[in-house]
Amino acid sequence: MEFKQLEAFVQISKLQSFSKASEALFLTQPALSSQINALEKEIGTQLFIRSTKKVFPTKAGINFYGYAQKMLALRDQSLCEMGNYSKECAGEINILASSVPSQYMLPQLIADFNKEYPNIIFRLYQKDSGGVFEELIQYQYDIGFVGTETESYRYKLSSLCKDQLVLILPKDMEYTGKQSAEEASRFITDKSFIMREQGSGTREALKGFLSKNGILEKDLRVIAYFSSTQGIMEAVSQGLGISFVSRVAAKVYENMNRINIVEIESEQLNRDIFYVQKKDMILTPAQELFVGYAKKCYQNVKS
Template sequence: MNLKQLEAFVEVAQSGSFSKAARKLFLTQPTISAHIAALEKELDVRLFVRNTKEVALSPDGQKLYTYARQILDMTDRIRMEFGRHAQEEKTCITIAASTIPSQYLLPEILARFNEKYPGEQLRILESDSAQVAEQVAEGAVDIGFTGTVLEKKYCTYIPFYKDQLVVITPDQPKYREYQQMGKDIYWIQEENVIMREEGSGTRKEAEKQLRHLGIRAERLHIIASIANQETIKKSVIQGMGVSILSRLAAKNEVESGQVLQFPIPDSDEGRDLNLVFNKNHPLSRSVQRFIRTVREMYGIEK
């Protein structure tokens, strides 16, 4: 037996699925099946009880899982401790991220990753969602974080966070009256609107949600398109107009009473923020660790 076989065995045991284990380890399902078959043949035992929906550990499989987990944990410790592995794996992970995940979610992710793997180096590039997807598709970066899904060759998206968009306005009597009128936001068609820049995932999603309400972007009186959301928020506070931003981005200003917040009707749970990687490019162990950290933090099914 070898470590690859044990790693495959542990992932199948933890996820209850050969296909989920394959996605987690960035392998094909036949490869996972071959690893398990080789272990069963060598040990002359049946490791899993299979049915149509899932697989579960057999009594022999439960015994092996305890030992395999210990072996893999010890292997990770050895690799982290000794220099040869450090030289092989001390690579810089290049991450492209759109504004919302970059400013409001990545700091916590990076801190968790650094805590678990202090020897790793990270390089963060901030741009809009369209550019992030392009960089991932071209292999210019290892991982991307986007606020929208753009169909790019070889890009695989993992939704990891639900983000809601809100309309923000100055804290003025007119808008306080709007708050008393209920959920209707059709009044936005009569207002000066400040939008995020073209290519922004926030803008694409805002236009999509408004279109669902029968409000088309061309009906809006858009007076400015601005990339920097801090500038947008300050412009709204000054009474220049209203805007549509991520609830994450507007949180501090709403709580401090500088702006009013209006949910967008029928937007359900919100939009997905996504981790994206190029499935056609080999992922280093460092990148796999990073993706695993995000999955663990946000409870993403493996």
């Protein structure tokens, strides 16, 4: 069994395509197929089901993926340990993140990281928090970032930073009351309200705030459900209604003078942004570098 065979197997599993994997590895498709055939012969079982559109792992392939990923990660770690975590470190990081991290945190973080480690390639995918927990376990994703917790035994969560939900209003609407949860609750119940979709970490935090103040979703005048924070802020700026979104996201539209922000005094509107790792997964040096860099950056922000 050779490392190049394991690399071929992992890339095909992630990309679900022989042609895309051959491009990523700079190999011809016949050469890639030859490596997989040799690996299947050595293991003694078929690893992929080939279809006209996608390639799917067999049950044996699913079981073997974890071992292959760990062997490659250990190889890379040992090579780095013999030298240093240098700027020459290369690799690929596939991230699945919910809307706030993917749109308003990770782009800047990746840009800053790239200045120090230019040879590491990123693939960033977006789902709501529920979707991240459902799909992160799949091969094409390495690590995740979300705005809510899970009880799933499949993942390890680490708090990366604190976030706060704020009330956002159209520019021509003023909030003149106190910033208490009680007054804010009375204010929002008779206004047109824009809600995030099911599975959103923002929605889960908002539900806690509403419940604490005796408000059910049916008590709100919900006129629209949006699948992204960006969509909600654009709708609010156009006067469609009011909503709650992450403060880090809202500041973008506030700086453009398109919405008003109200910070409500309530613990229920505070939450953590979490880094998510598959349980028992061994990070590659590139992944480990980025995770450590992200944690260090936000520790500096806290201090």
